[in-house]
Amino acid sequence: MVNSQTAGVNSQAADRQPVPPSGAGPGPGAGPGGRGRGRGRPRSFDRETALEKAVLAFWEHGYEATSVSGLTEVMGIGAPSLYAAFGDKRSLFEEVVNAYGTRYGSFCGRALAEEPTARAAVERLLREAAAEYTEPGRPHGCLIIHAATNCTTPEVEASLRARRNADIAAVEDRIRAGVAAGELPADTDTAALARHTGAMLQGMSQQARDGAARQELEALAELATRIWPRP
Amino acid sequence: MVNSQTAGVNSQAADRQPVPPSGAGPGPGAGPGGRGRGRGRPRSFDRETALEKAVLAFWEHGYEATSVSGLTEVMGIGAPSLYAAFGDKRSLFEEVVNAYGTRYGSFCGRALAEEPTARAAVERLLREAAAEYTEPGRPHGCLIIHAATNCTTPEVEASLRARRNADIAAVEDRIRAGVAAGELPADTDTAALARHTGAMLQGMSQQARDGAARQELEALAELATRIWPRP
DNA sequence: GCGTTTCCCTAACGGTCGCTACAGAAAAAA
DNA sequence: TTTTTTCTGTAGCGACCGTTAGGGAAACGC
Known part of the structure; x- marks a missing residue:
């Protein structure tokens, strides 16, 4: 009665793939939309x-x-x-x-991957977050942290929560690698250090939303690194 | 046309006061609602x-x-x-x-008011927050921090934002008092310490929402106090 | 040119939102 | 008791929500 179609899920099987795995470069067809060759009228927007x-x-x-x-x-x-x-x-x-x-969160992975020590990685992570979270001309703070708190769709909320916890786990992995490499004492509480990093990121993001300036967040980042075992 | 009344604001002038400034105690009238004596039918709920x-x-x-x-x-x-x-x-x-x-946020003011030093006040503030934010049987985290992020009513969002910033200012006042009392070096960056405390609270609240246990938050609180100037 | 395929626009769906008119019930005051 | 005042339940308001038919219009392969 409501929907006399088959099951009313989705009738038109449009392309809808997130990103077509075309070869390198902007892909064929310079026209607007230009997703290779299709049969009918091409999309009029990019x-x-x-x-x-x-x-x-x-x-x-x-x-x-x-x-x-x-x-x-x-x-x-x-x-x-x-x-x-x-x-x-x-x-x-x-x-x-x-x-x-x-596009905007890659600095996290880069900081963790490119720095020679865990401590340097986290320091850079926090320092760059201070800049990213207050970058002029775009929303302040982190989408992953703030876009789905208090959500009526629990799956969306859970998806971002899982992402946040995964990011903390990635930090902990890096710290553990640092312990294994001998940069940090063997009895370092890697989980606590990683959680602290995550909490600082989340606090900094909220502060950015609440109007804190880049310098203030950088001071925060500098403070946060004081908790690390002396090098 | 939409509302033929005066201006359609509110026709019935009910009591609606937040809390009647009755004398001490549960007030007169043990019946349900019991807001003194009114003329008509009393409210049927508490x-x-x-x-x-x-x-x-x-x-x-x-x-x-x-x-x-x-x-x-x-x-x-x-x-x-x-x-x-x-x-x-x-x-x-x-x-x-x-x-x-x-009812739930008073531990902040108590910690700031009752402890003898600024450092002890912030330490207690963070330690008690770890417990409050994970208290079983009620929502985790802090309402002030999480109840109005991403809100379509900007005034509501701004109201809680102002409250958060006021709380940070209260922490800074306490720290400044500590500096004035000679507990802390005269060149202490009170604003940064206060902001750090606020960021830790906000990070801890988010972690609590994301499933962190009380012990993990307490470890966080313990870590956070390491940044303070040595006593 | 053709036919086909796909897209865009208008309009509307059912549902929920915050909010309230209205009438009837209930309790205090007379 | 009667009168007066207030509360409560039903039922509905207009506005917006996410979502989708359906009818041209546009660009493709031929």
């Missing part, structure tokens, strides 16, 4: 640009407070185009979170 | 009990995600009774925040 707008919207207002009509407005497309290109709101948000991670 | 339920609901789900229908359900009253007793959703939330502060 998917990546629209996704970036969605990232900024979700980043600033969070999952719930960002309405689909608000999304269509900032993305410059109609609701049916949004649903055809990204699926429903949740899958768009999922894609947004991934895009955020690669 | 206002304080209902408010406490609202505190827990807002605490757990936040301002936006707590619907009025959800509130009426947990409070055990109908929507008109809620509006007559507490005004609209926002003023109820305001009252909830105040009630939370006096």
Whole structure:
């Protein structure tokens, strides 16, 4: 009665893949949209640009407070185009979170991977977070931390929570590697140090949202590194 | 056309005062509601009990995600009774925040006021926060920190933000007093220490929401105090 | 040119939101 | 008792939510 179709899930099988695994470069076809060759009319908007707008919207207002009509407005497309290109709101948000991670959150992984010691890695992580969280011209703080607190959709909340805990686990892995390498005492409480790093990141993100300036967050980062065992 | 009344603000001038400044004790009249003597039918529910339920609901789900229908359900009253007793959703939330502060957040002010030194005050503040934020049988974390992030009503978000910043300012006042008393070096960066304390509280609150146990938060609190100038 | 395929726009769906008119019930005051 | 005042339950308001038919319009392969 409500939906006389098969099961009313989704009738049009649009492309909807997060990112087509095309070869290197911007891909074939310089036209707008340009996702290789299709049979019919090509998309009239740039998917990546629209996704970036969605990232900024979700980043600033969070999952719930960002309405689909608000999304269509900032993305410059109609609701049916949004649903055809990204699926429903949740899958768009999922894609947004991934895009955020690669475009804005990559400094975390880089700091952990590129620095020679665990201590230097965490120091750089916190220092760069102070800058990232207060970068002018974009929302302050971290999307992963703030976009899905107090959410009526528990799965969304749980997904970001899992991401946060995974990030802390990554820090702990790096610290453990430092202990194994002999940089840190063998009895170092790696879990506590990692959790402390995560708590500092989360506190800094909240402070950034509450109006703290970059210098203040950097002072915070500097303070936080004092707890480490003397080198 | 929409509202043929005067301005449609509020027709019934119910009592709606947050807490009647009655004398000490539970007040006159042991009956349910018992707000002195009124002329008509007395309220059939206990206002304080209902408010406490609202505190827990807002605490757990936040301002936006707590619907009025959800509130009426947990409070055990109908929507008109809620509006007559507490005004609209926002003023109820305001009252909830105040009630939370006096019933669950008072440990902050006590720690700052009762300890002999600034360092001991902050240490106790963090240690007790670890316990408060993970207390079984009630929502984890802090309502002030989490109930109005990503809010479609900017005033509500701003109100809690102001409260957080005021709390940090209170910590800084205590630290400054410690400097003035000679407990701490005269060149102590009081603002940074206070902000660090606030960031730790916020990080601990988020960790509590993300599933951290009391012991883990206590380890965090212990770590955080290492940054203080040696006594 | 053709037909086909896909996209975009308008409009609307059912559901929930915060909020309230209205009438009836209940208790205090007379 | 009667009168007056207030509370409570039903039922519904308009607005917005996320989501989707359905009908042109546009660009492809041929």
